[in-house]
Amino acid sequence: MRKTLYIIGLSTLVFSCASQKNVKKNTYQPKTPVVQPKTVVKTQTQEAQKPKVVSDHGVDFFTTNIADPAKNDNTASYGSIVSAKPAGFKVVKTYFPAMAQNFRQRYLILHYTVLPDDKSITVLTQPGVSAHYLVNNTGDNEIYQLVDENKRAYHAGVSAWRADKNINDTSIGIEIVNPGFTNDATGKRVFVPFSDAQIRKVAALAKDIVTRYQIPATNVLGHADIAPTRKQDPGPMFPWKKLYDEYQIGMWYDEGLKSDYQEIAQADFATKYIDSTFIFSVQTALQKFGYGIELSGKWDDATKKTIEAFQYHFRPQNFDGIMDAETFAILQALNVKYSIK
Template sequence: MNLRLYCLVMMVSLTGCITGSNATFIESENQNSRVRMIVIHYTSENFADSLELLTKRSSNPVSAHYLLPESNDSSYPHGKLKTYQLVDENRRAWHAGQSFWRGKSGLNDQSIGIEVVNLGRCLQQKKSDAYKLLGRNILCSFPKYADDQIDQLIVLIKQILSRHPDIDPTNVVGHSDIAPGRKVDPGPRFPWQRLHQAGIGAWYDETVATNFLSHFSTELPTVETVQKALSIYGYRVEATTVWDDQTRAALEAFQLHFRSHRVDGEIDAETAAILFALLSRYRADQLQTL
């Protein structure tokens, strides 16, 4: 490159830099956060292995914005629990995979992913810790979440919500909610009600649920009504009028979140009552269409 051409290139480059750095910033009132959701996962691995998987390149790369350790994990090197941030909240972490919620797909773009160290996994385990899911003869072990770990999680999520106040309570979900039939984390022992009591996420009004239970104990809703109700709440369910696998998978995910003492993917009066109580609380305008 001759000297004249080199100088010209440098002038153009410098001009571009100067123009960008001197831009006048007047903040518009017409904006909001790109972050619309919080998705909670369990790691299925100990802290050390989880940190490796979430931060190093591999043939199947995954990541999350945050990793929360477990205090009784021998691979965790500290005495006090610390929250680990792995990806900036304004960047996309690869945690959701094939996913859907409330009409949106590919949720990595609009969600913050939190991995909680917990050794839940779907393998043959001792029956005292097992749930039989969706009639698939799969036994899953779900260890209890420690109180100090959940306390740490609540603090973290409250901080996230303060930065992204437009996150709706029904958009604080588990991986199982956005990928029914494919994922079961954070599992049936995750304390969703405790989070709600701390001001995080959705839960149903028990009095309203009891009223619906009285009604559905006499007559269950039709398959089509259940499908439409699940879809209104957020799950990917088509109204086929047939009791099919997509409906069972969505019901299983719903039960994992809101009726975890029995997860079978089947409709019953209690499950229907909880579903309609949630719609009454968070989707009242759409409930009238059922």
């Protein structure tokens, strides 16, 4: 009897232990997924890949681009990082930089000073007008910086290109020492050439700027391009084609396409010239290219000055402000090559 009870008791104990094990197993299983630290691992991986801010004598720098250059984004800083200093609080750069950012500097604008070297320096360093850089004509290897590239210089004035206004806000300005022009006996403007030494300086400086800030060819312009009714600089003696051919800076048309358009235009150009519909189409083409021109359908003064500015840049052999077949062909060729996407 005792033996039988012992066996029954032992069986009950084994069954009870087995049941308890099953209960514990069933209550533990649902907790397993909660323990997985997926979010933590992902964040740590991202943080490990991001370059760090570098400090030098208490000044912070970040010179690496982690954004998308295909979208003209850039997170690099070409100087120290400017940060707020709120009283009683600490600004930290634990998550610096955000990827969604780009440069303020979207345009490069070229000017001439209409003054000799010494007076150019005086005027451009006093209140009222300034530029980021001044290229002298003294034959040395120096280029004068007058304004921090991160600051807004006063060089463009009332200005526009394509959809942008107030180009001072988004540009770097280069002034070149040059007397500009005088008028001959017939009233025609006679412009003074730039020295080869100056052009080499301008080309090297421009190349550095457009490369660092990823400035597109369509945004390398003269003052006359962005303010055609007020300005003429840098004028028809400035070698835009040389900068394009030798340094890959700025815009220029394809000769073959220009010739094709000119052959078509010459057929009945004189007849179309007086037609308001044709005038309207010319103004539309100038506006499409980038000039801030009103569509009046007339050869008014603003249109004449805009054509003149276009000729300064792209047809400097003849800058009379008259839309002839060659000028119109160049404009059409440029609109094809640099169409707005």
